[in-house]
Amino acid sequence: MKFNDGFWLLKTGVKPFYGLQVVRTEKDATGYDLRVATRPIRHRGDTLYGPVLTVRVHSPTQGVIGVKLEHVVSGDPRTHIQLFPDDGPVSDVTFSKLDDQTNVLKSGDLTAEIKENPYSITFKSTTRILTESGLKHQALYHVPSVWTTQSASNSSVTAQDPVSNPNPKALPPIVRYLNSELNISPGELIYGLGEQFGAFAKNGQSIKVWNQDGGTSSDQAYKCVPFYITNRNYGVFINHPGEVEVEVGSEKVSRVGISVADTSLEYFIIYGATPLEILERYTRMTGRPAVLPSWTYGLWLSTSFLTSYSSETVSEFLQGMKERDCPVRVFHIDCFWMKQYEWCSFTFDPDNFPDPKAYLAGIKEKYGVKICLWINPYISQLSPIFKEGVKGGYFIKRTDGTTWQWDLWQPGLAVVDVTNPAAREWYCAKLTALLDVGVDCFKTDFGERIPHASVVFHDGSDPVKMHNTYSVVYNEMVFDLLKQRFGTGEAVVFARAATVGGQRFPVHWGGDCESTWEAMAEATRGALSLTVSGFGYASHDIGGFEGHPPSEIYQRWVAFGLFSSHSRLHGSSSYRVPWNYGEDAAKTMAKFVDAKHRLMPYLYNLSIHANSKGHPLMRAMFLEFPNDRSTHYLDRQYMLGPNLLIAPVFVPIGEEHEYYIPAGTWTSFFHPEETVQGPKWLREHVAIDELPVWVRPGSVLPLGPKGIGRPDYDYTRGLEIRAYGLELDGPAVVVDIPVGKGVAVAGQIRVRKISGSTEVAVEADAGLQVAGVWSG
Incomplete structure (x- = not known):
């Protein structure tokens, strides 16, 4: 949110209450509690007017310092971001005083210096100032609602009227925002905030952490994450599940402004000697990606969306790919596996798939594929299960108790209320029936168009705060079902929507892109922006979703896609099988598919590191x-x-x-x-x-055999060890060889350069078979 008219003036009607002076300081085991006056306090009479901000400066874990700013302290605790879901915090807090006016909190190599009058907080590493929240950097703003009606947190968004919200509740005349600013140093660049498709460095951008279904060519994003990382050795995690508005040098050019229309705003400064160390600490707080099954790294092929397909079409595609040495490991059947107008019914269309169980068993046996089905959490009123949902109370409701519905995607669709345990059980029962038929995983589409105005959730959660959070609960629900069915390390979803914490339930793909050079670049920026936001994996629609790519763009995208973490061919109105783009395109694809298969000992090891350290692929x-x-x-x-x-x-x-x-x-x-x-x-x-x-020089790559034909094989046999530019007489380079299931390691290979020779010496643990060695 922008509150200023230029740098010196405020917009018409805006009234600020700046944090000016600490009037009381208390200390406990992990931090300081401050009372911060919003007017100068000269005598007791000055304490009678104006709000007082409650500020807590604390450290939840090593190298992290949080600042929690509150105006009213009776917030709703039901909707929140889960912290430390996997690893517990590492405590490392010390206190001191710099002078009579400055309290100091230190956690690892990160220090916060809190000056009482005038009030400010400066964050330092052992070598320099990282950033600071200076005088008038923290404030409560009263904003006239007449010019905030486009803010999702404060209105029924006009894009949803009148279909979704025919009786919007009137806004109060004044909307209260909490705002905190952090300095941007000269040369400092800001990255992240989720899957953003614009310029990779976010300086100069206004970003709303508010999931929307806007494709890859706009300022909207499917996966908005309240976390950014800088090139100055720190990251900032904004611990707020609702709409967060971030002005990255876009209002005040040397500050990041963070604002919420809420009574509480908390953020954490996360220090790291390297960017990867920052991600380690951030994902310790918010969760790390699961280890994915090795088969997921193979080629995924989709029926595409608007194309005509049946069981015969699917068989034709798989046979054609097999004949061209482009083996498909996962076959994805998109929306029209169900009858039109009935999404989601969770029932195969009998006209195209008369005996789905027998059919899926046949193609799985013949082509060695896993089966992925498209689903979403929206239920059309024409679906045969819609009445079940209404009767059971499984859908999000309006404030008058009726089921929330609209017509944008399917006729009169309703949205499953994932805060309702009975609704989750009902939804998962539908998916379990599909697993019984032979399905292996699900594409969990949508989850961004979650209503937030004039609606109620089963557990009473704040609808605005559930708008982004919904995607995490939805994907967790499906992911956990698959984990229960197939075991830890064997679950995967192919998800579009996410926010903070969603990285625990991979994989995520980049949504609807066009079939152009520009869209291919958008997909790249979106993936890199997502993976600097704590997500370990990223995928995209190879060839682009909208339109039919020229053969040249298709082939370039295939190369990019097969050297992404996960590789899926998918389009809207045309198929993405390579022979549609010429037989040379199939030959090119075969080359890159085989290369990815050979790299699996390396790639799977990266998956283990993503799970243990939060490092993206x-x-x-x-x-x-x-x-x-x-x-x-x-x-x-x-x-x-x-x-x-x-x-x-x-x-x-x-x-x-x-x-x-x-x-x-x-x-x-x-x-x-x-x-x-x-x-x-x-x-x-x-x-x-x-x-x-x-x-990279100094690398050792373990490669699997040529022509192996699949990503899931025995990584301990037939290894080719390639050593690149190792240091003469330097220490041995140690490489883990994964088992390929879970986080287990089969053994290690140690490689060192032999003195006076161009050769390398290779030592392998028992059970590892090295078939060849190359060095350069």
Whole structure:
């Protein structure tokens, strides 16, 4: 929210109450409790007027300091962000005083200096000031509701009227916001806030943490996360489940402004010596991604959405992919596996799938595929199960007790109330019946269009705070059902909506994009923005969702998609099988599918690290190279784990592709006879069947056998060990070889450069079979 008219003036009608002076300080085991006056206190008479802000400065875990700002302290505790769902906090708090006016709280290498008069908080590492909340940086604002009607937190959003909310409740004349600002230092860049598709560095942007279904070409996002990370060794986690408005240098150009229309606002400063350490601490607080089944890293193929498909079509696709050495590991059947107008009925359309159980068993046996079905939490009034939901009280209700419905997606659809245990049980029973038929996982679509105005949830949760939170509860519900059915490490959903905490229930894909170069770049920025926000995995619709991509764009997107964490071919009105784009496209796909299969010992190990440390698979360049300023704006290339640099091609044949190589001697993955010395910008023409993939110096890659044909195989057998630019007489590079199920490691391989030779020495633990060694 922008409150100012320029820097000095306020907008008409806005009344500020700035935190000016600490009038009382108390201390407990983890922090300070402050009473902060919003007017100068010269004598007791000055305490009689105006609000007082209650501020708690505390440390919930090592290297993290929180600031909780409250105007009214009787908030609703029912809807909140779950903290420390996996790992407990690590306590490390010390107190001191800098002088009579300054209290100091230290947690690990992070320090907060709290000055009482004038009131301010400065956050420091051991070497420098990170950021500060200075004089007048914290405030309560009274805002006339006449110019806040577009704020989701304060109105029935006009886009939902009159269909969804025919009787909106009038707004109060004044809306109260809590606002806190943090300084942006010269050269400081801000990243994250979820899956944002605009410029990767968020400086200058106004961002609402409010999930919306807006495609990949707007300022709306499916996965909004109240967390950002900077290139100045800290991150900021805003612990608020509702709509958070973030002005990233867009109101005051040297400040990040954080505001909520609520009585409480809390944020945490998270320090890290490296960006990956920041993500470790953030995901310790909010949860880490689950380890995914090894089969999920294979190629996913979809029927697409508006296309005509039946059991015969599905068989034709799978056979065609098999014949072209593009084996499909997961086949996804999109919306029309159900009858039109009946989504969701959770019943196969008998006209196209007369015997689904027998059919699915047949294609699973013949083609070795897993089956994914499209679902969502919306139930059409024409669905045969709609009356069950109404009778059971399983849907979100209006304030008058009737079922909330609208017509935007399906006729008179209702939304399952996931806060109702009986509704969750009912919904999961429908999915269990599908698992009995032979389904292996679900694409949990939608979850962004959750009503928040004039509605009530079963458990009394604040509807505004449930709007984003709904996506986490929805995906957790389905993920846990799959985990109960198949076991830990065998569950996966393919989800579109998420917010903080949603990273625990992967995988997430980027939503509806066009079939253009620009949309391919949007998908890349969205994925990198998501993975710097605590999410371990990211996927996207290969070829684009809307439209029919030219063969060139399709092939470039295939290369990008198969060097993403998860790879799914999906479109809207046209199929994404490669022969539709020429047989050469199928040959190119076969090459990249085989490469991804061979990389599985490396990729699966990254999944274990995502689960134990919160490190993403797809990494923005600055995550790995924070001291190289040239990497800080890069959003058209990325690291896949710590060792592989991927530079997708976003230009037509005939134009030069440009990307950056950091310092050191890098080796081409596909052409190991080629090396390049960085730091260097490369400009080159890239053949249509190529993708620039460079291996970082000092890397050891374990590769599986050629032509293995699937991502889930025995990673301990037939390994090829590749060593790239190891240091002569340096320490051995130790590589874990995963079992491929859960977090278990089968053993280790140790590789070192032999003195006076170009060869390397390889030692493998018992049970690991090395079939070949390459060094360069």
